Amino acid sequence: MANDVALFDSPVFQEDVQQIVREPLPWEAYRGQNVLVTGASGMIPLYIVGVLLAANDEHGLGMHISGMVRNVAKAERRLSGALARTDFTLVDGDVAEPMEFDRNFNTVFHGASPARPVLHNGSPVTTLKANTLGTINLLDSLVAAGGGSFVLLSSSEVYGSVSGVDLIQEDSVGELQHFAPRASYSEGKRIAETALAAYSAEFSIRPLTIRFGHIYGPGMALDDGRVQADFLADVVRGRDIKMMSAGAPTRTYTYVADAVLGLFYAHLIGSDSVYNVADPQGNVSIRQLAQKFASARPERGLKLAFANEADSGAYSPVASLGLASDRIQSLGWAAKTNLESGVSRAIRSFEQGPLI
Template sequence: MAAAPSDRPVIEADVAEILANDLPWQRLHNARVLVTGASGMLPSYVCHTLLGLNDAGGAGVTVYGLVRNEAKARQVLGPIVNRPDFTLVVSDVSSFMGESLEFDHVVHGASAARPALHAADPVSTIKANLLGTFNLLDRCVATGARSFALMSSAEVYGQQPEGTTLIGENSYGGFDILNPRACYSEGKRAAETICASYAKQYDMHCTVPRFGHIYGPGMALDDGRVQADFAAAVMAGRDVTLNSAGTASRTYTYVADAVSGFFYAMLRGDSATAYNIADPAGLVSIRELANLFVAARREKGLQVRFSNPADQSAFAVQAAQGLDSSRIAALGWRPRVGLAEGIDRTLRFHEQAAEAAGR
């Protein structure tokens, strides 16, 4: 049985699916694993999965979850914070030294992913990626850690040439480095270079999974990205409103599939190598995604509306721009959860959480 709490059946089922992947899980047995940003969607699923290994077969994994906000972490992570195989570490990764702690593996997921935070606090955003990565890798070198995995982002690719459909791992475009909004993109790029530098100089095994647009349980409804906005509207029983014609297309990937891809990169991937993690079948336009969210709860009678009425008839599918996932697929990774099923799971998670809060 997976480690997810019994009052969160969607997460529990997701963890079971992740652990069903044919991976060398034994490499993590009896390991001490630090997961930074543990209250975030992707890092929290990593924590649940590692603890699920213990519940499934006594793997002896000890998980350390580093967070800045203890109250938020306790709310997001739930009962796992009280498990004997889990330790909550409250610290800012930008200043974290961890002198008294030793780890076998480090997963660096602490980063301000919300677009609003990039504008409001660009300094903290770039610090988490630069100083945080330096701090963690220095600790890895000092204690002889076996691996380091950086949760990176498709934001590193910058502006792509017109007509690009799928972005490969070497397709780097530009952006305005003097725009404070570049704090996230440049921070991730620099963090990846830091990883490659430590891999070469200290023979550290560093992998770089790059995530695109991820959705699922653990996604805050006030996140600010379209997938969160659509989920929030459906949960509130509001029509989904688009502020444009919704022609932009991206690859949307369910969180459990994304975390499976993360473990494929971590456990099977090459060091100093980046891996796009994106579901090829999730390549849809924002408009199509909105319709899928509305269709997931047809009984509510919701519609997709447009803030500018002209946009309703202005829809013309533009060239898609998603991530090419062939490199991670070559390691054996296959997404299992389609968009319709993933959206249903996402809404069920929030519905069950709302029901539990109202008891």
């Protein structure tokens, strides 16, 4: 079975972006803009592209959206429904290399970054370059174009290990083991945030960093390697959900459309430069998440299968390492898709296809 879905053509995806663009936000702020979205075939960036194109349709904004990718063949499959549009251009390029664009951009959404954990260990230099050199190259391009808005898609991993808190606030500081290949992602995101702060201080750049928690939903690849993708793959393929441990650690799991809606709330009406985006109702243990996936299609009779049978009864909740969402909620944002519905929608995106 295919590991991916032609996301732009998915009915679930189209329902999601239509719901986002009908939010009472000042979409007029994008009127006439040239917008760049990097990593445009990734789950979150592709949702950003979809929302911006839907905003053009809904509000007649006259935007032009450029989606920058390294793998054009993959992007053409994922973005197939956007390719014939005159308000969208697919750009072939690597953000880690100096670049020249055919147009000047008013807003950049920088999402180009290897997100799969296996890549952080297997290709740490590529991961580091995308987050550090990629961010600096894009900021240089924006400065050369006269300035504008730069939205960095960051991660909860910038906090490192934060002790003594239940939910991590934007001003929290934790510890990171930086002298390790795996740190290419977390430290790379930290440097990217510092670069954005520096360029904002010295040049005409409006900075915005969005720190996402654990995002799930349509657009996840079944071979992604993160637990939410592993559980999705098990359900899609009709297998019992394999648990490698008791699954006690807790995280804030957020449906992708809610995460992207939070991004647009922050960008269009927010005044702070950093926002966590996480669904507080999605703060559950890995085991609870697995149970949500197993029960999403009860007719399949799926259950949890523990690699170590002793773990099957060993569940005990531990302190949360999720993100606090007070700041983004103060703008009026609230997650609209609960965990049960989000899990079901992710599964439905593969059931309806088209698969690639």
